[in-house]
Amino acid sequence: MTTPTDPLEPPDRPRPGRKLGPITDNASSTHRAWLVPMRDTYLASGLTLNALSDRIRFAKSKLSELLRGVGLYPRWEVVFLIAAELGMPNWPLYRLWRQAAFEAQRSGEWVERCTDHTTLTAADTAPPMNHRAFRELTESDYLLYAQVFLDDEERDTAVSDTYDILWLSWNDALTSTDTRRYAWTALRDTVMARTPHRDGRPELGPAAFDTLALRSLTDPADDMDQVPELVQLFTVISHLTGRQFDVMVLRRLCGFTPEAVSALVGASLATVRSDERHATRFVRDVLDTPPSTEGTAP
Structure with a gap:
């Protein structure tokens, strides 16, 4: 009769180390653009900080700081x-790293000096075929959405960054519940990180001069009459949250059909229509409410 024993742990199984801390609040949005996918890939790898430190011959404490966005x-x-x-x-990673370096006030000389002893792999200069497809x-539609919030240069940068972020996490996107929804979240987060906010809400007022509604007007006098109403409408829309906000922007400012919105954001057509109904009701209720007269003279 044999006595059962506890199973031995495989010798090559990494032992759990100290849990990696969160990214510091001081890390900029462009820094996070490449740091978040790198952290996710590291955490999914099963490696400990000790193991990764040994492999790349870089101090564990410094590695932890890098993965948390701490320090220089x-x-x-x-x-x-x-x-x-x-x-x-490494190609999309380098583009995002370089952009964040300049925003961190690093000089062009410093950036170039950092790349003297590294070679970007040629195979990495082109994303996977399904990513390109x-x-x-989606690119033209993403640009229309970003245009509502950003000027031309910022718009192009935000959309380009989105596709680099997706490239870095493309396997996760493909294995997610819906690749379109995963990608839309990446776009929205990237655009909102660059969008001016007021009282915690994205500013839509500047878009009043570049919307389908305003461009459809033919009489310049009508244009001026409509501007205050559009600015008020955009202010109310900015109070919406989540998908209702996106649906209203795509439907009312970008001119998308419900079917096109559904395909773009990865939500069912019924969900998009429901979001629009609730959002429209909210906007109408706010706009139909007379302004408060509290504190004014009778």
Whole structure:
């Protein structure tokens, strides 16, 4: 008769280490654009900080700081080594890292010096074929959405960053419940991070001069009459949250059909129509409410 024993742990199984802390609140949106996918890839890899530190020969404490966005902005050589160890495509990572470096007040000389001893892999300069196909299908619509909030240069940068972020996490996008919804979330987060906010809400007022509603008017006098009403409408819309906000922007400002909105954001047509009904009711209720006269003279 044999005595049962506890199963032995496989010798190559990494032992759990200290849990990686959250990203610091001081990290900018452009810094987070590449740091979040890198952290996600690291956490999914099953590696500990000790193991990753040993592989890239970089101090564990400094590695922890880098993955939390703490301290000085990291040099590309180290980011490159981590990406290579984690199997991340380095071309989109480099573009996002470089952009964030400039926003962190790093000079062009510093950026160039950081890349002297690294080589971007040629195979990484082109995204997967299905990623390219997805971009061809969605880019023009993404640009229309971003245009509502940003000027031309910021709009183009936000959309380009979105596709780089998606490239870095493309496997996650493909295995998610809905790739379109996953991608839309990435776009929305990227655009909103660059959008001016007031009282915690995105500003839509500047878009009053570049919407389908205003461009459809032919009489310049009518244009001026409509501006205050449009600005008021946009202010009310900015109070909406989540998908209702997006649906109203896409439907009322970008001119999309319900079917097109459904395909773009990855929500069912019934859900889009329901969101629009609730959002429209909210907007009408607010606009139909007379302004408060409290505190005014009789």
